[in-house]
Amino acid sequence: MPVVAVIGAQWGDEGKGHIVDLLAERARLVIRYGGGNNAGHTVVNERGAFKLHVVPSGIFDPSTVNLIGSGVVIDPAVLLKELGDLQGQGISVAKLFISERAHVIMPYHVLQDQYEETLRGDNKIGTTGRGIGPAYADKMSRVGIRLGDLMHEETLLSRLRQVLEVKNKLLTAVYGAPALSLHEIYLRYLDYGRKLADYVADTHPIVQRALDRDLPILLEGAQGALLDVDHGTYPFVTSSPPGAAGACQGAGIGPTSLNVIAGVYKAYATRVGEGPFPTEVSGEEADVLRQIGKPWAEVGTTTGRLRRVGWFDAVLARYAARINGIDTMVITKLDVLDTLPKIKICTGYRLHDTALDYPPSNIAILGRVEPIYEEMPGWRQPTSGVRRFDQLPSEAQDYIARLCELTGARIGMVSVGPEREQIIEVNQLF
Numbered sequence: 001m002p003v004v005a006v007i008g009a010q011w012g013d014e015g016k017g018h019i020v021d022l023l024a025e026r027a028r029l030v031i032r033y034g035g036g037n038n039a040g041h042t043v044v045n046e047r048g049a050f051k052l053h054v055v056p057s058g059i060f061d062p063s064t065v066n067l068i069g070s071g072v073v074i075d076p077a078v079l080l081k082e083l084g085d086l087q088g089q090g091i092s093v094a095k096l097f098i099s100e101r102a103h104v105i106m107p108y109h110v111l112q113d114q115y116e117e118t119l120r121g122d123n124k125i126g127t128t129g130r131g132i133g134p135a136y137a138d139k140m141s142r143v144g145i146r147l148g149d150l151m152h153e154e155t156l157l158s159r160l161r162q163v164l165e166v167k168n169k170l171l172t173a174v175y176g177a178p179a180l181s182l183h184e185i186y187l188r189y190l191d192y193g194r195k196l197a198d199y200v201a202d203t204h205p206i207v208q209r210a211l212d213r214d215l216p217i218l219l220e221g222a223q224g225a226l227l228d229v230d231h232g233t234y235p236f237v238t239s240s241p242p243g244a245a246g247a248c249q250g251a252g253i254g255p256t257s258l259n260v261i262a263g264v265y266k267a268y269a270t271r272v273g274e275g276p277f278p279t280e281v282s283g284e285e286a287d288v289l290r291q292i293g294k295p296w297a298e299v300g301t302t303t304g305r306l307r308r309v310g311w312f313d314a315v316l317a318r319y320a321a322r323i324n325g326i327d328t329m330v331i332t333k334l335d336v337l338d339t340l341p342k343i344k345i346c347t348g349y350r351l352h353d354t355a356l357d358y359p360p361s362n363i364a365i366l367g368r369v370e371p372i373y374e375e376m377p378g379w380r381q382p383t384s385g386v387r388r389f390d391q392l393p394s395e396a397q398d399y400i401a402r403l404c405e406l407t408g409a410r411i412g413m414v415s416v417g418p419e420r421e422q423i424i425e426v427n428q429l430f
């Protein structure tokens with residue numbers, strides 16, 4: 001049975017949640033491996049409408065084991081609310097396990113994130129303001145607090161005392177903010193620890209058992225390859241590795257165990273937050289892609305921000321595929337292009353007199369490249385009711401074939417609307 005990683009292959013918001021919901025039904029173990037509550041997706045199924053930020057998508061099937069891996073950063077208040085909401089809607093969370101190695105987003109992380117953004121002024125990153133960056137930074141600086149620490153009074157108190165001394169200096173001296181109370185945070189986080197204790201575990205044996213028994217495992221990505229801290233449009237990136245390598249690292253699975261790496265791409269492109277976006281469009285073209293007022297509207301689930309929109313960028317798509325070993329493309333939101341007479345694909349960049357077929361690492365240069373477009377005829381008919389690939393208009397089939405050719409991966413699925421049955425499976429992943 002395969003281990004399938006589903007990763008975002010653009011700047012996040014590719015519709016991964018929608019794809020993962022379908023695949024989660026077939027998996028026996030679903031692992032969320034990275035990011036935190038900067039992610040968000042809405043799930044609509046027969047049991048209701050749900051907003052998930054940290055809990056894996058397999059949660060709706062009572063027989064599936066769901067795991068939050070050590071690569072995730074967790075805001076306990078947000079997680080507890082999410083669990084409470086799920087339970088309130090009749091969803092069992094009994095088969096959820098959270099790695100005791102996962103790092104905790106503390107109140108000072110959220111404050112730091114927001115103050116840092118304010119200080120950056122015009123150079124702001126456009127973070128989600130959830131404390132993600134500072135939490136990962138502390139993890140790397142080895143001053144983080146892990147979920148397992150919340151279970152041990154003495155460990156928590158001594159770690160917190162040590163860290164808070166420095167954080168309070170930062171908050172008061174640099175940001176002019178009031179100091180945080182050790183006592184208050186200690187008691188609050190100890191309480192969170194108690195409330196989460198039933199879920200917190202050493203998750204390695206769970207993963208290993210599933211691998212040994214050859215169970216179908218789904219690694220559920222958050223964010224997207226172009227937001228990768230190493231390979232993305234730095235510094236306009238998130239603070240974790242959202243791709244295939246991050247999936248292995250954050251879940252605790254060796255790279256040789258991955259059988260399928262599915263990259264989720266929108267049929268066009270979107271971005272929230274700042275940073276270069278070579279194929280960005282505005283005006284009427286943007287209005288079509290943004291779909292305001294429709295269920296697919298380009299508005300962030302977590303932040304409610306309007307997303308920037310543009311044409312499919314095959315230079316970046318191929319780059320994402322190569323650095324992540326993407327072998328299967330999942331193309332979402334094809335129906336958004338239904339009304340267009342012509343559809344553009346960016347096949348290369350021009351920089352002064354030079355043609356480029358890869359993205360320059362310097363974002364100032366990436367921000368200056370001119371996209372070279374190829375135009376394909378649109379299909380100008382609704383696709384949202386189509387359920388088989390060969391029933392898609394021939395222009396739509398050609399468009400998808402061209403995206404696959406340019407990206408260098410086979411097609412796995414195509415989605416033509418937000419409902420589960422609007423996902424057309426071409427090559428089954430499980």
Ligand code: IMP
Pocket residue numbers: 011012013038039040125126127128129130131132133222223227236237238239272273274
């Ligand atoms: P952070 O992850 O909150 O630090 O934000 C850093 C950048 O990543 C910002 O541009 C965010 O808009 C972007 N980002 C983070 N998470 C997501 C996501 O789930 N979808 C899309 N963009 C995201």
